[in-house]
Amino acid sequence: MKIAEYQKQIYERVEFEPYKKHRFFKIFPYLKEYKNPKILDLGCGEGQFCDILNLYKKDFEYLGVDISETQIKKLKRKGLKGIIHDVSKKIPFENHSFDIVIATEIIEHLFDPDAFLQECRRVLKKEGLMVLSTPNIASIGNRIGLLFGKRPGAIDARAKKGPGHIRAFVKSDIISLFKDNGFIIVKLMGKEFNLPFIKYGSRFDFINELFSKLFPGLSSGFIVIAKPRV
Numbered sequence: 001m002k003i004a005e006y007q008k009q010i011y012e013r014v015e016f017e018p019y020k021k022h023r024f025f026k027i028f029p030y031l032k033e034y035k036n037p038k039i040l041d042l043g044c045g046e047g048q049f050c051d052i053l054n055l056y057k058k059d060f061e062y063l064g065v066d067i068s069e070t071q072i073k074k075l076k077r078k079g080l081k082g083i084i085h086d087v088s089k090k091i092p093f094e095n096h097s098f099d100i101v102i103a104t105e106i107i108e109h110l111f112d113p114d115a116f117l118q119e120c121r122r123v124l125k126k127e128g129l130m131v132l133s134t135p136n137i138a139s140i141g142n143r144i145g146l147l148f149g150k151r152p153g154a155i156d157a158r159a160k161k162g163p164g165h166i167r168a169f170v171k172s173d174i175i176s177l178f179k180d181n182g183f184i185i186v187k188l189m190g191k192e193f194n195l196p197f198i199k200y201g202s203r204f205d206f207i208n209e210l211f212s213k214l215f216p217g218l219s220s221g222f223i224v225i226a227k228p229r230v
Contacts, residue, residue, distance in 0.1 A: 007109060007164040008086075011045075011068035019048045019104075022209065023223065026189050027131055030225050032057060037099035040123065041065065042087045043106030046074035065091070088112065091119045098123050104133045108154065108165045117181040121228050130183060130226040133191060137168035140218040141194060154221075171217040174224060183226040190219025 031037075036059045041049055044064030053060070064075050064082035075082040085092060088110050101120045107113050120130055135154035136142075142152035156162035169177075171188070178185050190212030198204045212219040 008067050010164050011066065012070045014045075014071075016045045016048050016071075019052045020192075021052065022205070023133070023191055024049075024052050026223055027225070028053075028056060030129060030131070030186070031100065034099050034129070035059060036061070038097065039063070039100045039102060040091075040093070040098040041102040042091070042120070043067075043103060043109070044071070044075060044082060046071045047078055047080045047082070049102055049104060050080055051078070087116065091123055093123045095122055096125045096128075098128060099125055100129045100131065102131050104131070105135075107132060107134050108167045108169070111166060113167055113177060114181055117177065117183065121182050124228050126228060126230055128228060129186075130224070130228075132224045132226070133221060134169055134174070135165070135221040136170065136190075136217070136219055138170040138217065139194075139220045140215075141220065143218075169222070171222065174222050178224065178226050182229050184229050185224060185226045187223075187225040188216060189213065189223045189225075190216035191221035191223055192219060194220050 031053070038061045041047070041062065041064045044050070044066045047064050050062050050064065062080060064072070064080060065085050065087060066072050066075075066082065067084065067086045069084050072082045072084050087106065101124055103120065107116060110116050124130060137152050137154040142154065145152060151157055152168070154165060155168040156165050174188065175185065193208040193211040195208055195211065198208050216222065
């Protein structure tokens, strides 16, 4: 069985959680500036990003893309638009078609992240916005785990075991990846810090947020806001 086929099987059976609000609120200030934007959500799952976006913004046109037929069926049952497509291949849209491209937790699954970002840039309008998130292999949790011989969850040890992560990134990787593929990074943020004694949603979660803001290179992952370089 090819790795790509194995990954597809993973996505067919996965049960997605709602998109985390504390991540969304880091992204939303950049999205709300666009009036009636066309949004392309690559690796959309069942549309959980759109679920939360619908609560705070109404004037947008959404299209989800995912390799999983099961997830696209779930998305369509919500009344959302979506197509089945492998995002590691050429994205089936014309140049400069979308105002916003969303790619959350997908690039770590792809063999060629450069080709993926080039395609994202191609379908973005010149004043468009790219939103990407991915795990950080150099997070404080992963660093501590390695001291005790624990492999970071951001990367799989075997081709047909785990969530299908085949790429891993540190902060400098993300910066060079966007720069090399024609983007200007507007903002690079930490996703969360995940201090073991403080949970998000608790009265002290502002401490996690503060640490992820001050030390994005040690956070659990990255959120990148970028625009095409013109």
